[in-house]
Amino acid sequence: MTHRRTRARFGTAAVVIGAVTAAAISAWKLSPWPSALVVRYVFEKDGARVLKALQAHAPGGVDRATGIRYRPHDEHALLDVYHPSGASAGLPTVVWTHGGAWISGGRANAAPYFELLAAAGFTVVSVDYSRGPASRYPTAVHQLNDAHAYLVAHADELHIDPDRIVLAGDSAGAQLSSQLATAITDPSYAAELGIRPGLAAHQLRGVILHCGIYHMEGLLTATGIVGWGNRTALHAYVGGPRFASSPSLAQMSMMHRATAAFPPTFISGGNGDPLTDGQAKPFADRLESLGVEVTRLFWPADLTPPLPHEYQFDLDRPEGLAALRAAIDFVWHQTGG
The missing domain is CATH 1.20.5 (Single alpha-helices involved in coiled-coils or other helix-helix interfaces)
Structure with a gap:
């Protein structure tokens, strides 16, 4: 018994x-949350390492204002502003959108890097936006557009020259920056997104794109752990069990949507980053075929050790420092400095 x-x-x-x-x-299959939280943990752990390394390079002589709300009643709509100490007039302004696969990251992740840009004579604005899976596409696009409008409306108090703006971003932030740049310079695309651009085309002098994504469907071809991470991010950001066939992917792909009016572009990627050959170089080629002024910064394929994704934040390597100097030169050149 x-x-x-x-x-x-x-x-x-x-x-x-x-x-x-x-x-x-x-x-796990139906909800993006479990996988997204794993990816977020990995990204944020690496982000903490990057921030710690950048702190050794932080300059003096920079003032900051943090936690400014750019959109009423939106807890995620915050931005930080950096400018040289004692600034009394509007300066050429870099508006930076952070990366993190649309599901992680934050506006303070590279704060010392923004201080270095500000020390070169710019106002630098780092913008937060809502992340997936809690928020889905195109929420972030609308938030960032509202941030641009806020910066123009408050230009005097924030030491911004509203007629000398450069959008910038890394990884997913580069995709978002390229998307906003397209909306600003193509009224039909802005109408498709349902936005009235916060910046006029003449105010946008250029775009800085590091390690970005410009052909969304291309993320789905990766295999192994990288492919799993890509599909997790898209599931979380685009949403729905049929995210891989969503028309949103084409709408987010500036490889197909950028026009000849796209602003002058600085574009870069590391030789060890698969997004460089698969995304950045083809997008640079596409922009040049449209007649857009493109400044490329790519590295020899045999450079050792290889430069990984987000290499530009590694200022302990000469290539990272070179990318910073090149970006500063680009901003001065495009803003008439």
């Missing part, structure tokens, strides 16, 4: 464990 009860208990436990496991697997 005892053996029968034990076998019955084991049988019941096995059924329960099996049911729980099946439910967990089903939830």
Whole structure:
């Protein structure tokens, strides 16, 4: 009798464990949250490492104003502003949108880097936006557009020259910056997005794009852990079980949507980053075919050790420092400095 009860208990436990496991697997497939939280953890752990390394390069002589709300009643709509100490007039302004696969990252992740840009004579604005899976596309696009309008409206108090703006971004932030640049310079695309651009085309002097994504469908061709991470990010940001066939992917792909009116562009990527050959170089080619002024910064394929994704924030390598100097030169050149 005892053996029968034990076998019955084991049988019941096995059924329960099996049911729980099946439910967990089903939830993992249907909801982007479990995978997205894993990706976010990995990205934010690496972000903390990058920030610590950048702090050794932080300059003096820079003032900052943090946590400025650019959109009423939106807890995620915050920005930070950096400018040289003692600035009394509007300066050429770099508006930076952070990366993080649309599901991680934040406006303060590269604060010392923004201080270095500001020390070169610019006002630098780092903008937060809502991340997936809690918020889905195109929320971030609308938020960033509202941030641009806020900066123009408050230009005097923030030491911004509203007629000398350069958009910038890294990784997912480069995709977002390229998307906003297209909307600003192409009224039909802005209408498709349902936005009235916060910047006029003549105010946007250039775009800085580091390690970005410009052909969304291309992310789906990756395999292994990288492919899993790409699909996780798109599932979380675009949403829905059929995210891979969503028309939003084409709408987000500036490889197809940029026009000849796209602003002058500085574009870069590391030789060890698969996005360089698969995304950045083809987009540079596409812009040049349209007649857009393009400044490229790419590296030899055999450079050792290879430059990884987001290499530009590694200022302990000469290539990172070279990318910073090149970006500063680009801003001065495009803003008439």
